[in-house]
Amino acid sequence: MKSSPEIRIANVNDAEGVSRLLRSAMLTYCADSGISSSMLEAMTESVESVADRISRQTCLIAEVDGEIVGTICIKDCPNPLVYSFSDKTYDFLKDYSHCSYISRFAVIQRYRKSGLGIDLITKAISTARDSGIDLILLHSAASNANMVDFYGKRGFEIIDTESSRGYMRGLFANISAHS
Numbered sequence: 001m002k003s004s005p006e007i008r009i010a011n012v013n014d015a016e017g018v019s020r021l022l023r024s025a026m027l028t029y030c031a032d033s034g035i036s037s038s039m040l041e042a043m044t045e046s047v048e049s050v051a052d053r054i055s056r057q058t059c060l061i062a063e064v065d066g067e068i069v070g071t072i073c074i075k076d077c078p079n080p081l082v083y084s085f086s087d088k089t090y091d092f093l094k095d096y097s098h099c100s101y102i103s104r105f106a107v108i109q110r111y112r113k114s115g116l117g118i119d120l121i122t123k124a125i126s127t128a129r130d131s132g133i134d135l136i137l138l139h140s141a142a143s144n145a146n147m148v149d150f151y152g153k154r155g156f157e158i159i160d161t162e163s164s165r166g167y168m169r170g171l172f173a174n175i176s177a178h179s
Helices: 012-033 047-056 087-093 116-130 145-152
Strands: 006-009 058-064 067-077 099-107 135-141 157-162 169-175
Touching (some): 067 116, 099 116, 135 145
Antiparallel strands (some): 058 067, 067 099
């Protein structure tokens, strides 16, 4: 019988396993989103780049018997306006002085629909909230119905879309009730 995944903060020694997981999971994400894998920088980033992100951000991993089966990163962003790309986005973000940004969220195929993704994003949200953040942002393909639904059930709403990377990306926001 398999052990349950244990979620912990990643360290730079986890970079190779995180990199391998991201490449595998992003292939499914691309297929589900109807986009080419060449459009995602996660598909081409080096292990060194992953290690650098782990050293600069709060990156969580889920591990089972030494294998990394899930990951998510939370970055502190002192100026949410860096994510503004239209008047609509600007109008939404202008009242916020600080946010967290979620990226590189992935779960290995055999653990999808097991609740692990929910556990990872819940932990990421609580990590941001514990540091006093009221606004959490992330991008995801607007065409990926599974992810749009998943994020929606976790309190994220699409506030705007853009296509600068060759596909329609939604900017999702999760606002704390006490903001």
